[in-house]
Amino acid sequence: MVGSPGEQPAVARSRQVGRPRRSEQALLEAAAAVFVRSGVDAPVREIAAKAGVGTGTIYRHFPTRPELVVAVYRHQVESCAEAGPRLLAESANPEAALRAWVDLFVDFLVTKHGLAGALQGDSAGSDALHTYFVDRLVPVCGLLLGAALESADTDPSVDAYNVLKAIGNLCIGAAGDARYEAAVLVQLLISGVLAGAAH
Amino acid sequence: MVGSPGEQPAVARSRQVGRPRRSEQALLEAAAAVFVRSGVDAPVREIAAKAGVGTGTIYRHFPTRPELVVAVYRHQVESCAEAGPRLLAESANPEAALRAWVDLFVDFLVTKHGLAGALQGDSAGSDALHTYFVDRLVPVCGLLLGAALESADTDPSVDAYNVLKAIGNLCIGAAGDARYEAAVLVQLLISGVLAGAAH
DNA sequence: TAACTTTACGGAACGACGTTCCGTAAAGCA
């Protein structure tokens, strides 16, 4: 290498030697399976065991636990985000679109045990999960919310970030508490938001 | 004692020998101070250190961490509970009473960093914190909610348990996120509940 | 006062967690 003409930049040369990387896809599938069985808070060791892999391998692909969670649910978050504009176009009115989208989001959060709780992000500001959800979904929520508010001729009392975080919070602990009806409460919150009356 | 006439039941004889118990009050004050500085999630070791005590002593008085938290905030929960009927009597109308009480509760939860989050109770059904809050505050919430609904001539769409838990959830992560306005969101939820329209 | 008993004490120890680290062996290159 020393004697060769240095055409190719050193940075482009990577992953040429050594074992092939275990496909991230296999890890993600194992993680998804464990999340279904044991919830999103399942230990990393359990995921590693399910994938037939050491914990180090998990961390080499996903440097931190939240990043693994993000990766597992990225597709579903994406499709939830994409559903927003579509619902707005297809629905009878903006409010119906907003309510349908919110139902979609709630169902997603409640189905994945513990996901809503994991959204908070620890004290540090660098929680990948929280950041990703906010970045991807706040604009969608804002689109639908803005349309619904305009259609209702109501001044906004809170912004899309607040609404999204509120929905996430309302879904915490919904699975595993049969008396708690997250979906209804979220719709009631939307009613309040569209009424524009914080009092 | 063996030769004495056995008037007093054996069960009444306790705490006669040995060191005096460290006053629980001192432990509670140390815990409260640490909770203010480091949040409700502060490690038990930190509380023990602040109280100048071993961790064992903490656990002898409060068998589990949530029970310590309950003990620390019992007074404030109590006064929040007592405020309910008083507000109902003093306010111009039931809705105003409900909204004032809810503000009280929200302020309480948001002020104590992490308390709202701790309310969830882990997967096991035996979380002292959750149980205590529910037992003490659901009836109060029910009283105010019932009066407000009746006054608004609205059919209830959710029960007091749902409303209380929803409020608790909405307050999660409120401290430490300046953009998130828990109090406003809670009032909007109340608006939706009193409107009786889950859609 | 001098044993003896009872009890709360402090802090080491345990198990579970997220995360980091390192010796090893497989895969490509010469």
Add this chain to the structure above:
DNA sequence: TGCTTTACGGAACGTCGTTCCGTAAAGTTA
């Protein structure tokens, strides 16, 4: 056939809640 590079598994680390245990202080009895 060796050498280099790399991902690998899993031991090790630091932190948490909780449990355990040897010790010493306080009360009781002689």
